[in-house]
Amino acid sequence: MINYPLLYSKADYMLSNMQAPSRKLTVQTCRKTCVYPYRFDQGKFIGGFCAEQVVDNARMPGALEPRDVPLAVASPPRHHYEGRYLYAGPLWNHFGHVLVDCIHRLWAVLENPDRYVGIVFSNVQNLRPSDTPRVPSFVPALFDLMGLPSLPTILVDEASLFETLDVPQLGSVYKIGLSPAYEPYLQRYQETISQKTSLFKGKTPARIFYGRSHALRDGGVIGSTFFEKMLAHAGFSSCIPEELSLRFQFAHVLQAEEIVFEEGSSIHITELLLSVAANVRMLPRRPNPHVFRKALDPRCPSFFVLAKGENVALLPDRNGKMSPASLTFYKDGRTVYAGLEQAFNLPTFDQKLYHTTELEDLRSAPAKNAALTQSRNLILQTYR
Template identity: 30%
Template sequence: MAIQFDYTVPDISGGVGDRIALVEGAIVVPPAKGLGNQSVQRSGVLTPDGRLVEEGITWRGQTPVTIAPAMPPGELADLKGTWMFLGPLFGHFGHFLVESICRIWAFGPLKDKIDGVIYVPKFQNRPDHVANVYRPFLQALGVTAPMVNLEDPTRVERLYVPAQGFGMFQMIEGAPEYRDFVRAHAGKGIEPKGAEKIYISRSALPAIRGSVLGEKRLEALLEAEGYEVFHPQKHPHDAQIAAYRAARQIVGVDCSPLHLLALVGDKEQKTGIVARRDGDLDQYFARQIRAFQGAEAWPMNFLIRNWIEADATRPSRTSWGEVDFTALHGALLKAGLIANPEPWPRLTEAEIAEEVARIGAGAQTTFKPYEGPKGKAPSDAD
């Protein structure tokens, strides 16, 4: 039976520097194998007598992603030495850049005291592969210690468990200690290299991943303004960081790479964030960029309609946004991100129908306009 625990949503605005638990003989419990990717997992850190270590809970907005596990039965694996707990390791790029690095702020004060850092899988799907994918990102963000991803319950000789210092929604601006660590370390070992103006594109992703209708037209319009179309997934992590460090003007639809931009960018940049779905994620990305780097960032929500899968009930990471290109042009012009005063025309009904048919064929489904209320957050941050 799982341990009972009274969950209280953390407030990180005043700082988290004093919230590092040190547990001797900590029991690190990954999610059980064979469960698949559940939205909430019974996983975390227990004391030797089975009490949940509160600092090890990972939150997404008002909801804990990890809740108290039961004390694992039988023999445990043993890990000697002193380690730091980082929480669940997500395979999803956007969630990695928010929830899997939410404790890296503590590496600064602890780096000379620990032998490495510990993750548990978000769910038990190729944990070694996921660790190998994200290990270079973690290093580039300033966490230079060895990293392990524990797939079995393990007794750790000595474990530091920092509280979450960053996260989705109300935690998107990060704790002061988190912002300080990021500004001092994230991407600093990688030289800027790339165009001064970039558009972060989703047009080369599978149709089921979602974007805005007419994205190819948007790319052409921005290319006419001197922008280079950048497809992050086609580049290794160091090239992505180099590109974001080099760019002075950035436009992108709301998507995961903007989290990385917020981590490695600087205060001289200007960013326009085009909403591709309801949920105000464009505003959250803008808040993060402003808070982390002090840079100018503009949320630009000019959605006319959301197009969602035929069996869906609301916009999500798979939906497509129908954007008012004329209004978007005006906002980009006002922000100084483009110069040509000639307004951009809206997509015609025929062009919209053609786009909807194209993405439906690509995603092997059909899409319908969403008629429900605006404002509900999508289920994922991608």
């Protein structure tokens, strides 16, 4: 059972996250407040603040209830910081989640760039941990592209007391979407990013395919390389964002006219943009595309999901479990292809080639042993 902040009932909590167009984003100021790291357990972020001190803006809203659980018992601080800091939220070393979960309080730095001694994040200790907790290496470059001032960044890994801590309201919330009051800040980010990527004008493809055949260890669509090859006939260029600088990644998205992507982190850089000129189509990896629809519908001229939920099926991940890293296949690849044919001039669908490509993708996907590979193949063949 989740304890809702202050005097909220569950109904009050849900209403508080239905942000009215006229409402301004707020900043709550805390004095002599202790910040803690998080641990992720059974879908919840445990920690951040103690229950007695947590303020509304520090919570992690979800569609039905908060995603965080403050600590019931507070431990004494190990570190003390004088001056005024901005609390940005949780942080862990996952590119997509940094963009979705970790940056949407930083608008307050744009409002008052000289106010803060530094930016504070709470380390999520058990998500992609390292021997020495550190801010992900790409974060400083991301902040520079956003036009933020160069400020020290503190990653809280032990209880830390702050003399003054400003906690801004989230401008965008996972699974809920954008606050209208956040849009001017996204516009400022986009203007700055556009200026800093202007040297790439005319040097990126108009049609882009983002696949995951290189990242099947962490999940992907079996058979997506078939769609990739067919889309090449329509002028699509394949892009692996991990091989590009952040500036070049943004330049690709900002200048594209058409994007087809396999559900995943490649498209999350749009979290920092108010609008995208491209029409966007997604090859889903999960039956419910709610997260990406909430993020992309407000930003794109058109957003299409190329497979209905009942057409999406899952295979065990590399360890034989069902998880976010599970593999995906489509029960009927032809209908997915038909959605692309409606928009682009593609070769006639070749079902035999599609099934052959599925098997090639499956063989290239990491598995803990041969028995798992065989089990995956048997599941796939029941639909073939």
